[in-house]
Amino acid sequence: IFTHTQIRMSDEGITLGEEGSGSYLQITNDQISFYNGSVDPVAFINGGMLNINHAIFVESIQISDFMFSSEAPGHLTLRYVGK
Numbered sequence: 001i002f003t004h005t006q007i008r009m010s011d012e013g014i015t016l017g018e019e020g021s022g023s024y025l026q027i028t029n030d031q032i033s034f035y036n037g038s039v040d041p042v043a044f045i046n047g048g049m050l051n052i053n054h055a056i057f058v059e060s061i062q063i064s065d066f067m068f069s070s071e072a073p074g075h076l077t078l079r080y081v082g083k
Contacts, residue, residue, distance in 0.1 A: 006018050012026075012028060013029065014026070014027045015027075017035075022036070022037055023035060023036045023037065026041075030047075031046040032045045032046075040053070041053070043055075062081065065082050065083060066078060066080060067079045067080075
C-alpha cells in the first residue's frame, strides 16, 4: 500500500508525499501545512487555529452556534442551532 508514498524527515520537519508533484503534508515545529500542487499551502494549522484558504462545503457547515446548509439548489439556509 505504501510503496508509492514518500516520507521524508529533514531539519525543516516531516513531509508526507512528494513536494512539487501533487498533494503532500508538511509537519514542522510550529505548523502543519496541507499542499495541493502549489507553493503556498491550501490549509494549515498554526497556534491552535485552522486556516483554510479555499474550500467547498457541499452540504453544510456549522460555525459556532450557526448552521449554513444547502436545502435546495441555489438556496442557502442559515439556522441558529444553539447549545
